Amino acid sequence: MASGLDSGAISVLTAPQSSLRSMTEPSRLSEELQRLQAQTENRSLSIGEIETRLAERGFALLMMLLAAPFVIPSVPGLSTPFGAALILMGGQLACGRKPWLPAFVLRRELSPETLRKILGALIKVVQRMERLAKPRFVFMQRGPAMTSLIGAAIASGGIFLFLPIMVPVMNTLPSLSILLLTAGLMESDGALILAGYFFGIAGWIYFGAWLLLGKAGFDWLHRLF
Numbered sequence: 001m002a003s004g005l006d007s008g009a010i011s012v013l014t015a016p017q018s019s020l021r022s023m024t025e026p027s028r029l030s031e032e033l034q035r036l037q038a039q040t041e042n043r044s045l046s047i048g049e050i051e052t053r054l055a056e057r058g059f060a061l062l063m064m065l066l067a068a069p070f071v072i073p074s075v076p077g078l079s080t081p082f083g084a085a086l087i088l089m090g091g092q093l094a095c096g097r098k099p100w101l102p103a104f105v106l107r108r109e110l111s112p113e114t115l116r117k118i119l120g121a122l123i124k125v126v127q128r129m130e131r132l133a134k135p136r137f138v139f140m141q142r143g144p145a146m147t148s149l150i151g152a153a154i155a156s157g158g159i160f161l162f163l164p165i166m167v168p169v170m171n172t173l174p175s176l177s178i179l180l181l182t183a184g185l186m187e188s189d190g191a192l193i194l195a196g197y198f199f200g201i202a203g204w205i206y207f208g209a210w211l212l213l214g215k216a217g218f219d220w221l222h223r224l225f
Contacts, residue, residue: 029061030126037119045115047085048106059099060182063089063154067182068122069114070161070175078114079171081105083162086178090158093151096144129183129192137190150181150193153200157181160203170210173203 036053054061066082066089081104089099110118140146157174177200184192 086158090155
């Protein structure tokens with residue numbers, strides 16, 4: 001395990017360093033995702049191919065893409081492999097290493113219909129973040145300790161996605177947490193990172209209520225929110 005966070009790993013993870021709003025970028029991230037969606041409209045694509053296509057944007061965007069399906073209840077069958085990938089990538093980030101994916105995840109192919117749903121959801125999220133994200137509270141992602149904490153939180157969210165937890169909307173809270181944490185890391189936006197921690201903690205509280213109170217706990221939370 002690395003004793004400190006590898007600065008090279010973080011530069012790869014978050015590359016490019018400029019904001020989604022940066023005028024130096026040839027196009028917005030949402031526009032690039034829309035082009036990718038158009039290019040893959042009628043063909044399947046493996047996670048390995050997606051990783052290659054998104055390489056210039058860094059592994060943070062790939063983690064966003066892996067989390068995106070779980071804000072859409074109609075995309076089944078991806079929880080275990082995508083959860084495993086997020087656990088591994090978040091764990092590697094927490095240890096100060098460049099994230100990588102196992103072969104069984106890289107080989108996983110997504111159908112054109114699934115890709116449309118995933119990319120469509122991610123595009124909507126990114127478009128909202130492009131309007132809101134800006135560098136602020138940068139101490140929330142500055143330095144090895146803070147970045148390792150983000151990685152641990154991403155891995156924590158991946159655990160929920162990996163395990164076959166048959167609880168309504170259980171995957172939604174950790175997926176939102178991962179989306180916000182990775183976006184905050186890319187954008188140096190501490191407000192998004194704080195929101196990511198909030199949804200991550202909310203996910204554990206929600207799950208804990210199910211463990212302790214069962215259906216009665218869910219009914220209580222449903223009335224509360």
